[in-house]
Amino acid sequence: MNDPLLRLDDLHKSFGGLKVSAGVNLAVRAGETHALIGPNGAGKTTLIAQIAGELRPDAGKIFLCGRDITRLAAHKRARLGLGRAFQVTSPMAGMTVLDNALLAVMAQMGSPLRMWRPVRGEAAMVEEAxxxxxxxxxxxxxxxxxxxxxHGQRRQLELAMALAGRPRLLLLDEPMAGLGPRESRDMVDLLCGLKDHYAILLVEHDMDAVFALADRISVLVAGAIIATGTPRQIRADAAVRRAYLGEEDTPC
Amino acid sequence: MNTALFVTQLVNGLQLGVLLFLVASGLTLVFGILDFVNLAHGVFYMLGAFISASLAALSGSWPLGVMLALPLVALAGAATERLVARPLYGKSHLAQVLATFGLILLADALAMLIWGVEGRTVALPAWLQGRVAAGVVELPVYRLVIIFSGLAVAAALYVWVHHTRFGMLVRAAAANRAMAEALGVDTARLHAVVFILGAVLAGLAGALITPITEASLSMGSDIIIVAFVVIIIGGTGSLKGAFAAAMLVGLVDALGRAWLDDLFKLAFPAEIAETAAPAISAMSIYILMAAILVLRPGGLFPPRARGR
Structure with missing residues (x-):
């Protein structure tokens, strides 16, 4: 059997006495869109930070395409194919949309000599952007x-910047957050078009989007995955209903 | 007005401005991009002066001495970045100030052991010693060389930061480090390059000034205060600001020294003007800074609100 694209093996992370990741096991298969859901405070953000390389787990391992990346710096993970959509912050806002995308293409280039060239000097890079x-x-x-x-276009730009690095796995942290109903629908349509081409790990509060997009869903509660399965299985799972979905009729 | 004196002081002011820019540009890049306060930036200026003077004496050629000195200053910059600065990125400015102040003491002591308390002078090659006629005055060739090489460096820096890929990545990493890393940018390497570049520019300034003054132990501390004045006037982190402010400070200082007493004589009795002018002219750049900060608290080119 092939290795999963991303595998988390018994990840532990604590801040002081607070266990934020308490033995997380998760596998994202090639080609699938895997949603990670969970109530606020379940440890989703900390988990994403560990996958992306911003935080080191206290124990456990992270594998990307079978390779142990637990101790690898964030930029090296990105070069191995981990694409992360980031909220574009104000300073980069001064650059054009194309230059932002170019930045993402350039970021993957290791060669220092090519770095001294003009920003738009290479047609192939501009084409890729x-x-x-x-x-x-x-x-x-x-x-x-x-x-x-x-706002919606900015989210699209973030996505384009993640795509420009030719990722093997897209890490999407709440792509719907702050979007209006129409923009949300557009984003779901957009992601629907992308999910056939990329494996995606999607962290999202918007349950309509999650159930529309996900092939499988994992539910994180109090730092541990309590269930993984198809949307249908997750809807039917008693533990999930108790811990999460039943909490309120319309989550978030 | 005495035109000859004016032109001479103008050139002196520009030359001072250019040297200040070379020192301040590195300081402002390191502060703006790495968010690191390097009090010890003047050490590189002093090292550039002493090392180039020693190598000029050894090799018998001053230009050769300068060219060989710069890689050594780069090495010192790399070591400083790795050992002192990198562990303190993201820490409080107070911790950075304390560490780099300690570094100044260490560097000064080492320099005293190596070069002694006496300054080192260096002789220019004959082809740089002449003077050229410029209308009413004759100007020293070497001062013009400093001005033009400084302007060339400033132009190159501007192109580097604003028009090359490397500069673009540097700006992106400064704006949002986490995003840059998630895109695959090796920010640690970018930071090292920026720091070393700043060190080399300061070293170049130190090497360039040595034939006019001399290499001395106090030169680093003398320049660093003025360099901070420059980056505060210019707006921290702004290359354009550092350039404008360096020129302004250079000119105000040079012209103030020459004409402040004349200016004062218009308003005060001659006796008072002659006593007050030297004291005031020594303070002129600080008065300039205070005035600019009253009008524009963020400096001439204030830093934009930066993301994490």
């Missing part, structure tokens, strides 16, 4: 400043 923008539907606004984009 444009392709990433086209994939998320931003081709038309490539010369606009990122700060002039709508």
């Amino acid at each position: 444009r392709a990433a923008l086209a994939r998320v539907g931003l081709a038309e606004v490539e010369e606009e400043k990122a700060r002039d984009l709508s």
